[in-house]
Each structure stands twice: as structure tokens, then as C-alpha cells.
Amino acid sequence: MxxxxxxxxxxxxxxxxxxxxxxxxxxxxxxxxxxxxxxxxxxxxxxxxxxxxxxxxxxxxxxxxxxxxxxxxxxxxxxxxxxxxxxxxxxxxxxxxxxxxxxxxxxxxxxxxxxxxxxxxxxxxxxxxxxxxxxxxxxxxxxxxxxxxxxxxxxxxxxxxxxxxxxxxxxxxxxxxxxxxxxxxxxxxxxxxxxxxxxxxxxxxxxxxxxxxxxxxxxxxxxxxxxxxxxxxxxxxxxxxxxxxxxxxxxxxxxxxxxxxxxxxxxxxxxxxxxxxxxxxxxxxxxxxxxxxxxxxxxxxxxxxxxxxxxxxxxxxxxxxxxxxxxxxxxxxxxxxxxxxxxxxxxTTIDVTLWRAQGTLYQQLDSETYSNIYQIMFLNKGNEPLELTLRLLDFPNGELSIADNKVVLPPNSKMKEAMIIKLKKGNLTGRETVCKIGLFSGDELKETVTTNFLGP
Ligand code: SF4
Ligand code: SF4
Known part of the structure; x- marks a missing residue:
């Protein structure tokens, strides 16, 4: 053509x-x-x-x-x-x-x-x-x-x-x-x-x-x-x-x-x-x-x-x-x-991710006390450093331990820590107990995270 x-x-x-x-x-x-x-x-x-x-x-x-x-x-x-x-x-x-x-x-x-x-x-x-x-x-x-x-x-x-x-x-x-x-x-x-x-x-x-x-x-x-x-x-x-x-x-x-x-x-x-x-x-x-x-x-x-x-x-x-x-x-x-x-x-300026330590369920420490091990990841998205303490909100007789009991996060940073929660037998509501954790900067509650605590 x-x-x-x-x-x-x-x-x-x-x-x-x-x-x-x-x-x-x-x-x-x-x-x-x-x-x-x-x-x-x-x-x-x-x-x-x-x-x-x-x-x-x-x-x-x-x-x-x-x-x-x-x-x-x-x-x-x-x-x-x-x-x-x-x-x-x-x-x-x-x-x-x-x-x-x-x-x-x-x-x-x-x-x-x-x-x-x-x-x-x-x-x-x-x-x-x-x-x-x-x-x-x-x-x-x-x-x-x-x-x-x-x-x-x-x-x-x-x-x-x-x-x-x-x-x-x-x-x-x-x-x-x-x-x-x-x-x-x-x-x-x-x-x-x-x-x-x-x-x-x-x-x-x-x-x-x-x-x-x-x-x-x-x-x-x-x-x-x-x-x-x-x-x-x-x-x-x-x-x-x-x-x-x-x-x-x-x-x-x-x-x-x-x-x-x-x-x-x-x-x-x-x-x-x-x-x-x-x-x-x-x-x-x-x-x-x-x-x-x-x-x-x-x-x-x-x-x-x-x-x-x-x-x-x-x-x-x-x-x-x-x-x-x-x-x-x-x-x-x-x-x-x-x-x-x-x-x-x-x-929000803080992001927290919490998960159970790999391969763990619960540990019996004595006839009255159980513990769970977690990994927790903190993310400070702000331009100021943050000093956080973590407390169990619903169980005054429970125990939460992490690093030096406080977490210091530089601005715009991530940090991963191991965390242990201990609860008394009387706190448990079954095989899984809902557990609320407060993240405080001084006395100010900045963030709340929830997890399940495994028991017998
Ligand atoms: S420049 Fe203008 S006048 Fe010249 S060919 Fe292009 S369109 Fe036509
Ligand atoms: S606009 Fe630019 S690219 Fe398009 S025909 Fe004209 S000179 Fe070419």
C-alpha cells in the first residue's frame, strides 16, 4: 500500500x-x-x-x-x-x-x-x-x-x-x-x-x-x-x-x-x-x-x-x-x-507494638505467681526525646519489668526491649487474661496497649 x-x-x-x-x-x-x-x-x-x-x-x-x-x-x-x-x-x-x-x-x-x-x-x-x-x-x-x-x-x-x-x-x-x-x-x-x-x-x-x-x-x-x-x-x-x-x-x-x-x-x-x-x-x-x-x-x-x-x-x-x-x-x-x-x-508521636516472645506460653514462678515474656517495640516519631515508664493499669499487685523500669527514646527513633509481666493466680480470669499497660511520661498517660496474659 x-x-x-x-x-x-x-x-x-x-x-x-x-x-x-x-x-x-x-x-x-x-x-x-x-x-x-x-x-x-x-x-x-x-x-x-x-x-x-x-x-x-x-x-x-x-x-x-x-x-x-x-x-x-x-x-x-x-x-x-x-x-x-x-x-x-x-x-x-x-x-x-x-x-x-x-x-x-x-x-x-x-x-x-x-x-x-x-x-x-x-x-x-x-x-x-x-x-x-x-x-x-x-x-x-x-x-x-x-x-x-x-x-x-x-x-x-x-x-x-x-x-x-x-x-x-x-x-x-x-x-x-x-x-x-x-x-x-x-x-x-x-x-x-x-x-x-x-x-x-x-x-x-x-x-x-x-x-x-x-x-x-x-x-x-x-x-x-x-x-x-x-x-x-x-x-x-x-x-x-x-x-x-x-x-x-x-x-x-x-x-x-x-x-x-x-x-x-x-x-x-x-x-x-x-x-x-x-x-x-x-x-x-x-x-x-x-x-x-x-x-x-x-x-x-x-x-x-x-x-x-x-x-x-x-x-x-x-x-x-x-x-x-x-x-x-x-x-x-x-x-x-x-x-x-x-x-x-x-x-500520635508514640507507636508501640507488643508481641509474645517466640516459643513461650507462661511460666509458673511459685504456687501463686505466673509470668509471661514479651517483646515490645517503641517508636518515637516526635522531635523531642521521651522518657517513658510502663505500668500495669488493672492489677496493682501485678509486676511489670523492663530494662531499668524506664525507657529513654531519642527523637525519631525506634527501640526494642524484652518485657516481663507477673500476675497473681487471683488476677487470672481464665487461660487468657486481658492486660492493659499504660505508657507514662512523668504522670501523663501517653498511650495504652493491651495484651493477653496466658495462664494455666
Ligand atoms: S512556524 Fe507557524 S507559520 Fe511556520 S510552519 Fe509552523 S505553524 Fe506554520
Ligand atoms: S509544545 Fe514542544 S514538544 Fe510539543 S510540538 Fe511544540 S515544541 Fe514540540
């Missing part, structure tokens, strides 16, 4: 040719208000990424995902793996927010906040512009015959240094500055695993941003593939006004406003032609809007032939962010956020 080459974009990713080979995309540097705004937002986000894991609140990290120790610091709030319900709620809020945001604003996240785009477009692409020229000012430098080995080597050296830097920033989020400093400053043998992970990640970063690049978005990212289900005619996206633009004609005075200059394609980081409609490769970065506006200015036509708009906006000139789907997702999101705020607000 004959293929119309104009329709090739429907058959395969734009950066793969008919023989299956990759077509490298050398996007020109955009220029315009959207590019300026995107730079401001992007660099602010990169700054947050770099600074957030270095900040401390009450001596604890502001942001850190300490997977090894199963502790997470989120905006200064410490969440233990034991707080799984909070983590699950945070995840649910994040997922619904992404869905809602996509339904209303399309893939704005991809072009403005996704780390892949931020690093590729605002860091590595800028380095490339610096060394190779950007096609706007440096056409000669872009000429392959003008490629200098020294310049290429220098560019890749900078790529490698930047990759190592961002690998270290990435690791900061998981191991914190103190541990990272040890890996960097102490002998390699003392932190061999950490050092190897750092090296492997640096190589991976370098490979992704110097070679693989936009293929992460066009071939791998699942989010781009979800847009077919999430976007509808009311979703805002980068869109070409075909009503105004068609029929394309290079002669300004003839045809529509599109003069088929292809400048919108030349700046596109994924190499697509936005005039073909919504495509999964489009990351909504708005580079084509800026570039087309420059063209419109030159040919004295109204701006925004390509713009942020919805299909409805282009077709009937009406935009509506409020529709059944966006209202429903907003309602779910608000509900989840209320539940999350309520759950965080009610979160």
Missing part, C-alpha cells in the same frame, strides 16, 4: 526513520515569552531539587527518602514505614493530582516540571548550544564539517562533570549529605558499594542526556501514553489553529496564516510537527508557540497561530475548564486531601 509521507508520523515515533534507524534531533534554541517563563520555573525547580535535601528542620532533613532505614522526611515531617497509611494517602493524592492536572491542563507537567525535560532542555541542551551553537546564532558551528574534536571533547567533559554533580544530588535525596560526604572523602574501600552506585548512576545520567535524550519521552515514558485516555476536547494543550492556518501557503498574501516555514518543527525538542494534531511525543513545552509568534510578527499576522488552547477553543472559540470529569476529580482530590490532613493531625 502506498504511504503518504505526510502521514508517516502515524506509523512510528518521529525520531525513527522507515528503516528503523534513529534520527537525531538537533533542536534550535527557542526565543520568546514562554521560553523565558519556562526557564524561570525550571531553574527554580532545579534549585529546589539541589537545596531541599541539604536543608534541616529540628536537626532533621527537610526532604529525604531514607529507604535503607525506612524513614521518609517530607517537608520536614518525618514519616516512618510504620505510617504506611500516610504514605498511601500521599501517593493517592499525588496520582489524583496528576490525573486532574492532565485532564485540565494536558501534559503541562512534561514540558514545565518533569526532571527529564528540566535536565535535558535547561542543562544539557544549553551546554550543547554553548559548544555547538544553536542554529539561531551559530549556523556555521552546526555544520558537521566544522566539528572540532577539541570542542566535542570539551563538551563531553562538561557533560560528564554535570552528570557526576547531578548523580550526587540524586543520592542526597536518599542518603543525606553526611553519608554522601563520607563516600566522597573517605577511602573508596570503606564505601565500595556506595562508590560503585555513584559511578554507575553517573554513567547512566551521562548516557541518557548525551545520547538517549528525548527517546525517554517518546519510547518509554508511560505518562505520555496515558494522555489518549486522559485528554478530552476541553483539555488545554499546545494546539495549532488549523482554521486560521490552513491552507498552508508560503506566499503571505495567499492561503491561511501558516506559511509552511517549518520553524515550529525546528525548535521542537521531540522533532514533531504540531500541525499534525495532538501527538504522544508532544511534551507541551511551548517552544513552537514562541517560534511561530516570531514568524507571525515578521509577516504581520496576529500572534498565537499555535497556542495553549483546547480543541473546543479552536473549533468553536469557547473554553471550559469546568466539566464533569474535572469537577469529579477535583471532588475526589479535595476529599483525599482532607483525609490526609486529618490523618496527619491525629498522628
Amino acid at each position: 502506498d504511504k503518504n509521507s505526510d502521514q508517516d508520523f502515524r506509523d512510528r515515533p518521529i525520531n525513527i526513520d522507515a528503516s528503523g534507524q534513529r534520527k537525531r534531533i538537533n533542536a534550535k534554541q527557542p526565543k520568546g515569552k514562554w521560553y523565558t517563563r519556562r526557564n524561570i520555573v525550571g531553574y527554580a525547580l532545579i534549585l529546589f531539587l539541589v537545596i531541599a535535601p541539604l536543608l534541616k528542620i529540628h536537626g532533621h532533613p527537610f526532604m529525604m527518602l531514607d529507604i535503607l532505614n525506612r524513614k521518609f522526611y517530607i517537608f520536614g515531617l518525618m514519616v516512618f514505614a510504620e505510617d504506611t497509611y500516610i504514605l498511601a494517602l500521599v501517593m493517592a493524592v499525588a496520582v489524583v493530582s496528576i490525573v486532574l492536572f492532565t485532564v485540565v491542563f494536558g501534559r503541562l507537567f512534561c514540558g514545565w516540571a518533569c526532571p527529564q525535560t528540566l535536565f535535558l532542555e535547561l542543562v544539557y541542551r544549553k551546554i550543547e548550544f554553548l559548544f555547538d551553537g544553536n542554529g539561531r546564532k551559530g549556523k556555521k558551528k552546526r555544520d558537521p564539517s566544522n566539528t572540532s574534536t577539541i570542542r566535542t571533547l570539551a563538551k563531553h567533559t562538561v557533560y560528564i562533570l554535570v552528570s557526576i554533580f547531578f548523580t550526587n544530588i540524586f543520592l542526597l535525596w536518599f542518603i543525606g549529605p553526611e553519608q554522601l560526604l563520607k563516600i566522597i572523602t573517605e577511602p573508596v574501600g570503606a564505601h565500595l558499594v556506595g562508590f560503585l552506585i555513584m559511578m554507575a548512576l553517573s554513567v547512566f545520567y551521562y548516557w541518557v542526556y548525551s545520547y538517549f535524550r528525548e527517546q525517554i519521552c517518546t519510547l518509554f515514558c508511560p505518562y505520555g501514553r496515558m494522555q489518549g485516555v486522559l485528554l478530552d476536547n476541553n483539555s488545554i494543550s499546545v494546539i495549532y489553529d488549523y482554521k486560521r492556518g490552513e491552507p498552508r501557503n508560503p506566499k503571505v498574501s495567499e492561503g491561511g496564516d501558516c506559511i509552511n516555514c517549518l520553524q515550529c518543527i525546528s525548535v521542537c525538542p521531540t522533532g514533531i510537527d504540531i500541525r499534525n494534531g495532538s501527538q504522544l511525543e508532544c511534551i507541551h513545552c511551548a517552544a513552537c508557540i514562541d517560534e511561530c509568534n516570531l514568524v507571525m510578527k515578521k509577516i504581520s499576522k496576529p500572534y498565537n497561530l499555535i497556542r495553549y488552547d483546547s480543541v473546543q477553543g479552536v473549533e468553536i472559540g469557547k473554553r471550559s475548564l469546568l466539566n464533569t470529569r474535572s469537577v469529579a476529580y477535583t471532588a475526589v482530590l479535595v476529599l483525599l486531601m482532607v483525609i490526609l490532613a486529618f490523618t496527619v493531625g491525629r498522628r
Whole structure:
């Protein structure tokens, strides 16, 4: 069957040719208000990424995902793996927010906040512009015959240094500055695993941003593939006004406003032609809007032939962010956020887990006294140390012994102790006697735990 080459974009990713080979995309540097705004937002986000894991609140990290120790610091709030319900709620809020945001604003996240785009477009692409020229000012430098080995080597050296830097920033989020400093400053043998992970990640970063690049978005990212289900005619996206633009004609005075200059394609980081409609490769970065506006200015036509708009906006000139789907997702999101705020607000600072020592039932100490052995785990989720004493609440003549009869818990810490309860025969209500234990800080009852005491 004959293929119309104009329709090739429907058959395969734009950066793969008919023989299956990759077509490298050398996007020109955009220029315009959207590019300026995107730079401001992007660099602010990169700054947050770099600074957030270095900040401390009450001596604890502001942001850190300490997977090894199963502790997470989120905006200064410490969440233990034991707080799984909070983590699950945070995840649910994040997922619904992404869905809602996509339904209303399309893939704005991809072009403005996704780390892949931020690093590729605002860091590595800028380095490339610096060394190779950007096609706007440096056409000669872009000429392959003008490629200098020294310049290429220098560019890749900078790529490698930047990759190592961002690998270290990435690791900061998981191991914190103190541990990272040890890996960097102490002998390699003392932190061999950490050092190897750092090296492997640096190589991976370098490979992704110097070679693989936009293929992460066009071939791998699942989010781009979800847009077919999430976007509808009311979703805002980068869109070409075909009503105004068609029929394309290079002669300004003839045809529509599109003069088929292809400048919108030349700046596109994924190499697509936005005039073909919504495509999964489009990351909504708005580079084509800026570039087309420059063209419109030159040919004295109204701006925004390509713009942020919805299909409805282009077709009937009406935009509506409020529709059944966006209202429903907003309602779910608000509900989840209320539940999350309520759950965080009610979160206690102490968590206690009590279980019977493995393989034990009860011990008869004399004709009147029985004992049970337990393991007890304390979790202090607060930022202050806690000194706790434990008392049996219902049996004044019973005995509870643990460590030095008090437990001292540093802030944000866990501690496991053995505990023995002794009860008199007269206290027992059967084979199992319900036993309440109070955890006191001074005279203040902080927490109560209940267990079964086994008897004959
Ligand atoms: S930059 Fe504007 S005028 Fe030029 S091809 Fe793209 S849409 Fe048409
Ligand atoms: S089509 Fe436009 S908005 Fe989409 S990725 Fe290309 S330049 Fe960015």
C-alpha cells in the first residue's frame, strides 16, 4: 500500500526513520515569552531539587527518602514505614493530582516540571548550544564539517562533570549529605558499594542526556501514553489553529496564516510537527508557540497561530475548564486531601507494638505467681526525646519489668526491649487474661496497649 509521507508520523515515533534507524534531533534554541517563563520555573525547580535535601528542620532533613532505614522526611515531617497509611494517602493524592492536572491542563507537567525535560532542555541542551551553537546564532558551528574534536571533547567533559554533580544530588535525596560526604572523602574501600552506585548512576545520567535524550519521552515514558485516555476536547494543550492556518501557503498574501516555514518543527525538542494534531511525543513545552509568534510578527499576522488552547477553543472559540470529569476529580482530590490532613493531625508521636516472645506460653514462678515474656517495640516519631515508664493499669499487685523500669527514646527513633509481666493466680480470669499497660511520661498517660496474659 502506498504511504503518504505526510502521514508517516502515524506509523512510528518521529525520531525513527522507515528503516528503523534513529534520527537525531538537533533542536534550535527557542526565543520568546514562554521560553523565558519556562526557564524561570525550571531553574527554580532545579534549585529546589539541589537545596531541599541539604536543608534541616529540628536537626532533621527537610526532604529525604531514607529507604535503607525506612524513614521518609517530607517537608520536614518525618514519616516512618510504620505510617504506611500516610504514605498511601500521599501517593493517592499525588496520582489524583496528576490525573486532574492532565485532564485540565494536558501534559503541562512534561514540558514545565518533569526532571527529564528540566535536565535535558535547561542543562544539557544549553551546554550543547554553548559548544555547538544553536542554529539561531551559530549556523556555521552546526555544520558537521566544522566539528572540532577539541570542542566535542570539551563538551563531553562538561557533560560528564554535570552528570557526576547531578548523580550526587540524586543520592542526597536518599542518603543525606553526611553519608554522601563520607563516600566522597573517605577511602573508596570503606564505601565500595556506595562508590560503585555513584559511578554507575553517573554513567547512566551521562548516557541518557548525551545520547538517549528525548527517546525517554517518546519510547518509554508511560505518562505520555496515558494522555489518549486522559485528554478530552476541553483539555488545554499546545494546539495549532488549523482554521486560521490552513491552507498552508508560503506566499503571505495567499492561503491561511501558516506559511509552511517549518520553524515550529525546528525548535521542537521531540522533532514533531504540531500541525499534525495532538501527538504522544508532544511534551507541551511551548517552544513552537514562541517560534511561530516570531514568524507571525515578521509577516504581520496576529500572534498565537499555535497556542495553549483546547480543541473546543479552536473549533468553536469557547473554553471550559469546568466539566464533569474535572469537577469529579477535583471532588475526589479535595476529599483525599482532607483525609490526609486529618490523618496527619491525629498522628500520635508514640507507636508501640507488643508481641509474645517466640516459643513461650507462661511460666509458673511459685504456687501463686505466673509470668509471661514479651517483646515490645517503641517508636518515637516526635522531635523531642521521651522518657517513658510502663505500668500495669488493672492489677496493682501485678509486676511489670523492663530494662531499668524506664525507657529513654531519642527523637525519631525506634527501640526494642524484652518485657516481663507477673500476675497473681487471683488476677487470672481464665487461660487468657486481658492486660492493659499504660505508657507514662512523668504522670501523663501517653498511650495504652493491651495484651493477653496466658495462664494455666
Ligand atoms: S512556524 Fe507557524 S507559520 Fe511556520 S510552519 Fe509552523 S505553524 Fe506554520
Ligand atoms: S510540538 Fe511544540 S509544545 Fe510539543 S514538544 Fe514540540 S515544541 Fe514542544
